[in-house]
Structures are given as C-alpha cells and as structure tokens.
Amino acid sequence: MKFIDEFRDHTRARQTLEHITTLVERICRDRAAPLRIMEVCGGHTHAIFHYGLEAMLPKQLELIHGPGCPVCVLPMGRVDDCLAIAERPEVILATFGDAIRVPGSRKSLLQAKAEGADVRIVYSPMDALDLAIRHPEREVVFFGLGFETTIPSTALTITQAQRQRITNFSVFCNHITIIPTLKAILENPDHRLDGFLGPGHVSMIIGTEPYRFIAEHYRCPVVISGFEPLDMLQSLLMVVRQLHDGRAEVENQYQRLVSRDGNPAALQAVHEVYESRQSCEWRGLGPIEDSGMQIRQAYAAYDAERKFSLPNQQVADPEALRCGEVLTGNLKPWQCELFGSQCSPESPCGALMVSSEGACAAYFQYGGPRAEQHEEVSP
Amino acid sequence: MCLGIPGQIITIDDIDNRLATVDVSGVRRQINIACIIDDAHPPESCVGDWVLVHVGFALNRIDAAAAERTLAMLDMLGDTHELDALIDSQEKRQ
Numbered sequence: 001m002k003f004i005d006e007f008r009d010h011t012r013a014r015q016t017l018e019h020i021t022t023l024v025e026r027i028c029r030d031r032a033a034p035l036r037i038m039e040v041c042g043g044h045t046h047a048i049f050h051y052g053l054e055a056m057l058p059k060q061l062e063l064i065h066g067p068g069c070p071v072c073v074l075p076m077g078r079v080d081d082c083l084a085i086a087e088r089p090e091v092i093l094a095t096f097g098d099a100i101r102v103p104g105s106r107k108s109l110l111q112a113k114a115e116g117a118d119v120r121i122v123y124s125p126m127d128a129l130d131l132a133i134r135h136p137e138r139e140v141v142f143f144g145l146g147f148e149t150t151i152p153s154t155a156l157t158i159t160q161a162q163r164q165r166i167t168n169f170s171v172f173c174n175h176i177t178i179i180p181t182l183k184a185i186l187e188n189p190d191h192r193l194d195g196f197l198g199p200g201h202v203s204m205i206i207g208t209e210p211y212r213f214i215a216e217h218y219r220c221p222v223v224i225s226g227f228e229p230l231d232m233l234q235s236l237l238m239v240v241r242q243l244h245d246g247r248a249e250v251e252n253q254y255q256r257l258v259s260r261d262g263n264p265a266a267l268q269a270v271h272e273v274y275e276s277r278q279s280c281e282w283r284g285l286g287p288i289e290d291s292g293m294q295i296r297q298a299y300a301a302y303d304a305e306r307k308f309s310l311p312n313q314q315v316a317d318p319e320a321l322r323c324g325e326v327l328t329g330n331l332k333p334w335q336c337e338l339f340g341s342q343c344s345p346e347s348p349c350g351a352l353m354v355s356s357e358g359a360c361a362a363y364f365q366y367g368g369p370r371a372e373q374h375e376e377v378s379p
Numbered sequence: 380m381c382l383g384i385p386g387q388i389i390t391i392d393d394i395d396n397r398l399a400t401v402d403v404s405g406v407r408r409q410i411n412i413a414c415i416i417d418d419a420h421p422p423e424s425c426v427g428d429w430v431l432v433h434v435g436f437a438l439n440r441i442d443a444a445a446a447e448r449t450l451a452m453l454d455m456l457g458d459t460h461e462l463d464a465l466i467d468s469q470e471k472r473q
C-alpha cells in the first residue's frame with residue numbers, strides 16, 4: 001500500500017537501528033542512567049508494541065509511554081456523566097469503539113448497553129449526525145473524545161448540523177489538547193525525560209511551532225514522528241543524534257503530512273466551534289490548566305452538557321490504581337499490584353488497560369519477557 | 380485514537396457539503412474534505428489526491444515528494460562504520 005509499505009522496509013529498519021545503537025552507546029559511555037524518550041501519542045505506543053520495536057532498541061534507551069491516549073486520561077466522573085446521558089430513554093449515545101469499555105465508577109458504556117441503553121459504535125461523528133437525521137424522534141448524543149486530530153471532525157459535524165438545522169443532535173465534549181499537558185509533565189521537577197517523539201497527526205493540525213518551548217525553555221529535543229516502524233526508528237535516531245550533538249530542537253520527520261503551521265482550515269473549524277476550558281481534569285494527572293475544550297455559546301444548542309443536566313461529580317480513582325504514575329513514566333505497568341491479576345483487558349480497573357493505546361494493555365498483550373528483562377537491569 | 384490511513388480521492392460527490400469518495404486500499408468510503416480545500420485547491424481539483432483519512436475526514440494532503448525525501452534520508456545513512464568514522468572526525472575537530 002502506497003505511503004505504508006515503503007515505511008516498513010526491513011533493510012532500512014535494520015540500518016537505522018544500527019545507527020541508533022551506535023549513537024546510544026556513545027552517549028551512554030559517560031552516563032549511568034539510561035536515555036528516557038517519551039512517545040507522547042497512544043498511536044505510537046500501539047505501534048511500538050505491535051512491531052516489537054522496544055525489544056530491538058538498545059537497553060540504554062528507554063521509551064516512556066506518555067499520556068496521549070484520550071480514552072486513558074478520561075476521568076471516571078466524565079464516564080459517569082456520559083452514562084447518565086446514555087441511560088435516558090430518549091437518547092441514542094453514539095461513540096467511537098475505543099471508549100465503550102472505559103470503566104466509570106459504577107459501570108462502562110458496554111455494561112449500560114447490555115442493560116438496555118441505546119449505545120452505538122460509529123466510525124465517524126458524521127455517522128452520528130446521520131443517526132440523528134434518521135431518528136428525528138430521538139436525541140442523538142455523540143461522545144466527543146480525542147486530541148487535536150479528532151477535534152476538527154466534531155467541529156465540522158456541529159457546523160454541518162447547524163447548516164442543516166438538525167435539532168436532535170449534540171456532542172458531549174471531552175476534547176483535550178496536548179501542549180498544556182506536555183508543559184505540565186515538564187514542569188514536574190522529577191520528570192527525568194531526555195527527549196520526545198511528537199505526535200504526528202496532532203501536529204498535522206497544529207504544526208510544529210507549538211512545540212518550540214520544549215526545545216528552547218526545557219532544552220529537550222522533540223521530533224515529530226509518523227506511525228510506521230521506519231518513521232519511528234528514524235525519529236528516534238533524530239532524537240538520539242540531537243542528544244549526541246548536544247542540540248535541542250524541534251525537528252520534523254513526518255514531512256509528508258506535517259508542516260510548520262499545520263492545517264489552517266482545520267484550525268479555523270476548531271476555533272469557530274470550541275474555546276478552551278479554564279481547567280480540565282485528566283485521569284491520573286489531575287487538573288491541567290487550559291487543556292480542555294468546550295463548545296462556544298454560539299453553538300450551545302449542540303452542547304450535551306447544556307442540553308442535559310449531569311451529575312458532574314468528581315470521582316477519585318481507587319487508591320490501588322497506579323495509572324497516574326504509569327502515565328507519567330514514573331512506574332512500569334507491571335509494577336502496579338493490580339496488573340494482570342485484578343486488572344486485565346477483559347476486566348480493566350484502570351483505563352490504561354482498556355485501549356490498545358494504553359501502556360498497560362500493550363504490556364499485557366505483548367510485553368511479558370521485556371518486563372522481566374527490565375527488572376534485571378534496573379535494581 | 381489519532382491513527383489515520385492514506386487514501387486516494389476518486390470522485391467529488393457533493394461540493395456544497397464537501398463530500399468525496401476515497402479509495403483506501405480497495406475499500407471505498409465517502410468522507411468529508413472540508414479541511415483540504417481552499418482557494419488554491421478547489422474541490423474539483425482534488426480528484427487523484429492522496430489524503431490522510433481519520434474518522435471520516437480528510438485531514439491533510441500527503442506530500443509524495445516529501446515522502447521520497449524522507450526515504451532518501453534513510454538511504455543515505457550508510458553503514459555504521461561510516462558513522463563512526465564521521466563522528467570520530469568531528470570529535471577530533473572539536
């Protein structure tokens with residue numbers, strides 16, 4: 001397949017790996033701690049495990065699986081609010097498949113569906129709008145989740161609904177933005193990160209400029225990366241090369257899709273419909289200033305939060321869950337006591353076990369041997 | 380959730396509602412192309428373009444020349460002996 005197969009080529013991958021290893025060995029000659037590079041995006045986390053990249057990399061290069069899985073960082077209280085909407089008899093709740101198994105404090109959407117709520121999985125928010133057109137007697141609510149990659153699509157769906165004067169459609173908006181979150185992670189004095197793989201598809205919307213502060217202020221290299229194995233290896237090589245040369249810059253490996261300024265039409269659509277929320281709660285990370293989006297007053301008729309009264313309670317995660325520490329890279333999934341015993345993909349306690357983009361589910365599925373290997377090296 | 384897939388625009392179906400059909404490795408689907416049209420790229424001109432498809436929307440055009448450049452950079456890596464030699468020469472110069 002065009003734009004995919006070439007980026008899975010074995011020979012090129014092997015060569016790139018050798019270069020990474022050579023440079024990492026050189027860098028680590030005079031440092032005790034391994035290099036810690038965070039892949040921000042859950043799509044990257046998934047690709048790393050799917051292709052077994054982590055096992056191929058030199059041991060002194062540690063990948064930290066960041067907070068870029070929107071399902072994983074959705075707080076329990078928001079899931080409960082979504083359930084309250086879904087359980088209303090007039091509502092059809094339309095959602096992406098990823099979100100259906102996220103545990104709320106009582107149950108997940110999947111359990112609510114089994115108990116009779118009308119919950120439907122859709123591929124696109126436009127499909128949810130179609131449902132509203134086909135069922136004028138019902139209220140169709142779309143569970144709007146995701147980072148900048150997904151935000152333009154719900155924004156454009158809302159403007160389309162307004163153009164077509166559809167009144168039985170709304171969005172329960174849980175959109176979040178990545179930059180304030182990266183800042184929050186870097187502000188934590190014990191983050192110990194040496195560099196970042198930047199999220200390719202978020203960046204295709206927002207461009208490369210918003211990451212500049214990471215390089216300039218925090219002196220950390222950032223390389224915006226594509227999602228094929230070669231993309232990721234090349235990006236890692238670029239980060240490692242910056243570290244080797246003592247540079248901290250924003251570089252763009254994913255030039256076939258990402259430009260400096262992003263996509264103006266998509267940004268315009270987002271700006272038209274959404275504004276930033278003052279503070280937004282992230283599961284595992286707590287509240288982060290300006291990191292969430294909400295629907296503007298002009299589109300209030302399409303805002304499920306205004307349309308329905310919601311319990312809107314903050315629900316703390318149970319103590320035993322260590323998702324927050326795993327999210328920030330301070331704990332490995334298997335170091336959580338619940339990992340694999342009480343918490344597994346079939347019956348997840350924490351959201352990191354739900355989606356294939358969550359670090360815990362990825363380790364559970366692919367990561368066994370690597371986990372033991374790590375325990376040997378890190379005392 | 381942020382994953383997307385390359386597809387090629389086959390037909391423009393509805394200019395007013397910005398709908399087009401893409402082919403994603405043999406599978407056809409109608410998508411919204413509002414994010415990839417502007418004065419320089421009116422809808423009619425988009426047929427044949429490769430785009431990144433995500434949740435039913437074309438989010439950007441894929442730049443084939445840039446893809447080539449990226450691969451060419453990898454092909455220029457050469458083997459690691461060359462890299463070693465290069466770094467050594469750099470370090471000596473410093």
Ligand code: SF4
Binds near residue numbers: 322336351
């Ligand atoms: S194993 Fe489960 S509870 Fe523990 S950190 Fe992972 S997702 Fe959270």
